[in-house]
Amino acid sequence: MRMVEERSGAAGSGTRARTRRAIIDAAIGLLAGDPTASLGDVAAAAGVGRTTVHRYFPERSGLLTAIGTDILEKVEAATDRARLDDGPAAKALERLCQEYFELGDGLTLMFETPQLATWSGWDEETAADQHFLRTVRRGHTDGSIDSELDEEWVRxxxxxxxxxxxxxxxxxxxxxxxxxxxxxxxxxxxxxx
Amino acid sequence: MRMVEERSGAAGSGTRARTRRAIIDAAIGLLAGDPTASLGDVAAAAGVGRTTVHRYFPERSGLLTAIGTDILEKVEAATDRARLDDGPAAKALERLCQEYFELGDGLTLMFETPQLATWSGWDEETAADQHFLRTVRRGHTDGSIDSELDEEWVRxxxxxxxxxxxxxxxxxxxxxxxxxxxxxxxxxxxxxx
DNA sequence: GCTGAATGGAACACTGATGTTCCATAACGG
DNA sequence: CCGTTATGGAACATCAGTGTTCCATTCAGC
Structure with a gap:
C-alpha cells in the first residue's frame, strides 16, 4: 500500500516517476510534430505499452493537462534563471529569450496547444507572465525599451x-x-x- | 451534360461556384479556430448539408487541398498588389506586410495547416516566395535592409x-x-x- | 530468492468522424 | 412553366481512436 503520494505534479515511487516522465517527454516530442498523434503513438514513442499510458493517464485530457503543467513549470524555472530584475530591462529580455529557447519542443507545443485542449492555465496570469510584463514596464521607465511598444505586444x-x-x-x-x-x-x- | 469545366481551380456553373466558395470560406474561418473541426461542422458553418460538402469534396483531404490552393492564390494576388519592385526594398516589405495582413483567417491557417495535411505546395518555391526572397536581397544591395539578416530569416x-x-x-x-x-x-x- | 509492484498484450465495447447511397424536394434557367 | 440541376436528410457501412478488463510475465527492492 502506498500513502498519499501522486499529489499535484510529481509521482511517488522511483519506477513510477521514471515511467511517468518517459511518457510525458515522449508525448511532448511527438505532439510538437503532430498534435493529433494517437495515444498508441505516444506509447510507442515512450517505449511502453498502450495499456501503461492509460494506467498513468486514464483520459487523454489528463495527459494533455500533465504536459501543460510540465511546460508551465519549465517556463517558470527558465524565467527564474533569467534574473529579470538584474541590469537594464532590455538585457533581461535577451537573457530570457536565451533561456526560453532551450525549452525546445515545449516551445513549439505552446503555440499549437490551444488547439490540443482547452487548457485552463494558459490565459491565467502566471507568475512568469506577470514578471515579464513588469520587466517590460521597467524597460519603458529606464529607457531601454521603446515606449511605443506596449507590454503585450512585446510579449x-x-x-x-x-x-x-x-x-x-x-x-x-x-x-x-x-x-x-x-x-x-x-x-x-x-x-x- | 456539362463540358470539361471543373478544371484546376475554379468551378463551372454559377450556382456550383457559389456553393463551392461558401464551403471553402466557411472551412477557412472554422479551421482557423479549430483545425480538428469535423466536416459536419464545416457544413453547418457554410449553411449547407453535410451531403453537399461530400458532393463537392469526396474526401476530407480534397477540401484541405482546395483550401491550400485558395490561400496560395490569395497570397500570390496580395504579393502582386504590393508591387515589390517599386522603391526601396524595405518599403516594399512594409507594403507586403499590409497586404498579407488582410488575408485574415487564411494567415492563421497557414501557421497551423502543416498539421492539417501534408500539403505539397508549401515548401515548393512559389512565385510569391521567390519574389519575396529576391526583394530581400535587393534590400541588402540598396542598403535598406540589414545585411546581417539572411533572406529566410526575414521571411x-x-x-x-x-x-x-x-x-x-x-x-x-x-x-x-x-x-x-x-x-x-x-x-x-x-x-x- | 521471494513478494508485491509494474508492465505488456490481447480482447472487448463504445464513440464520433468519414464516406456512400437513395429519394424527395427546392431552385435555377431557358 | 417545365425539365434539368442542385440540395437536404435519413439510413447505412466502415474505421480509427479511446477507454476498460483480465491475465501472464517481468522487474525492483528487501
Missing part, C-alpha cells in the same frame, strides 16, 4: 521570434547558435527606443 | 510579426489598425541596417 513579439528561431533551424537548416544570434540581434533592434 | 520574421499582430487583436483586444501600426513599426526597426 507576443518575443514568443514569435522564438518560434521563428526554431523554425529557422528546421527550414533553413541553421544551427541553434546562429538562429539564436539572429533572434537576439533582431530583438535588440526591435525593442530599442 | 520567417515577417510571417511571425503578422501572426503576432493578429494574435494581438485577439488577446489584447487591439484594433486591426493599431496592431498593424505596431507590426510595421517593429518590422521597420528590425530590418533597418
Amino acid at each position: 507576443n513579439l518575443v514568443w514569435s521570434l522564438l518560434y521563428s528561431a526554431w523554425a529557422h533551424t528546421r527550414t533553413a537548416g541553421a544551427s541553434k547558435h546562429s538562429a539564436m544570434t539572429l533572434c537576439l540581434h533582431t530583438l535588440r533592434k526591435a525593442i530599442a527606443p | 520567417n520574421l515577417v510571417w511571425s510579426l503578422l501572426y503576432s499582430a493578429w494574435a494581438h487583436t485577439r488577446t489584447a483586444g487591439a484594433s486591426k489598425h493599431s496592431a498593424m501600426t505596431l507590426c510595421l513599426h517593429t518590422l521597420r526597426k528590425a530590418i533597418a541596417p
Whole structure:
C-alpha cells in the first residue's frame, strides 16, 4: 500500500516517476510534430505499452493537462534563471529569450496547444507572465525599451521570434547558435527606443 | 451534360461556384479556430448539408487541398498588389506586410495547416516566395535592409510579426489598425541596417 | 530468492468522424 | 412553366481512436 503520494505534479515511487516522465517527454516530442498523434503513438514513442499510458493517464485530457503543467513549470524555472530584475530591462529580455529557447519542443507545443485542449492555465496570469510584463514596464521607465511598444505586444513579439528561431533551424537548416544570434540581434533592434 | 469545366481551380456553373466558395470560406474561418473541426461542422458553418460538402469534396483531404490552393492564390494576388519592385526594398516589405495582413483567417491557417495535411505546395518555391526572397536581397544591395539578416530569416520574421499582430487583436483586444501600426513599426526597426 | 509492484498484450465495447447511397424536394434557367 | 440541376436528410457501412478488463510475465527492492 502506498500513502498519499501522486499529489499535484510529481509521482511517488522511483519506477513510477521514471515511467511517468518517459511518457510525458515522449508525448511532448511527438505532439510538437503532430498534435493529433494517437495515444498508441505516444506509447510507442515512450517505449511502453498502450495499456501503461492509460494506467498513468486514464483520459487523454489528463495527459494533455500533465504536459501543460510540465511546460508551465519549465517556463517558470527558465524565467527564474533569467534574473529579470538584474541590469537594464532590455538585457533581461535577451537573457530570457536565451533561456526560453532551450525549452525546445515545449516551445513549439505552446503555440499549437490551444488547439490540443482547452487548457485552463494558459490565459491565467502566471507568475512568469506577470514578471515579464513588469520587466517590460521597467524597460519603458529606464529607457531601454521603446515606449511605443506596449507590454503585450512585446510579449507576443518575443514568443514569435522564438518560434521563428526554431523554425529557422528546421527550414533553413541553421544551427541553434546562429538562429539564436539572429533572434537576439533582431530583438535588440526591435525593442530599442 | 456539362463540358470539361471543373478544371484546376475554379468551378463551372454559377450556382456550383457559389456553393463551392461558401464551403471553402466557411472551412477557412472554422479551421482557423479549430483545425480538428469535423466536416459536419464545416457544413453547418457554410449553411449547407453535410451531403453537399461530400458532393463537392469526396474526401476530407480534397477540401484541405482546395483550401491550400485558395490561400496560395490569395497570397500570390496580395504579393502582386504590393508591387515589390517599386522603391526601396524595405518599403516594399512594409507594403507586403499590409497586404498579407488582410488575408485574415487564411494567415492563421497557414501557421497551423502543416498539421492539417501534408500539403505539397508549401515548401515548393512559389512565385510569391521567390519574389519575396529576391526583394530581400535587393534590400541588402540598396542598403535598406540589414545585411546581417539572411533572406529566410526575414521571411520567417515577417510571417511571425503578422501572426503576432493578429494574435494581438485577439488577446489584447487591439484594433486591426493599431496592431498593424505596431507590426510595421517593429518590422521597420528590425530590418533597418 | 521471494513478494508485491509494474508492465505488456490481447480482447472487448463504445464513440464520433468519414464516406456512400437513395429519394424527395427546392431552385435555377431557358 | 417545365425539365434539368442542385440540395437536404435519413439510413447505412466502415474505421480509427479511446477507454476498460483480465491475465501472464517481468522487474525492483528487501
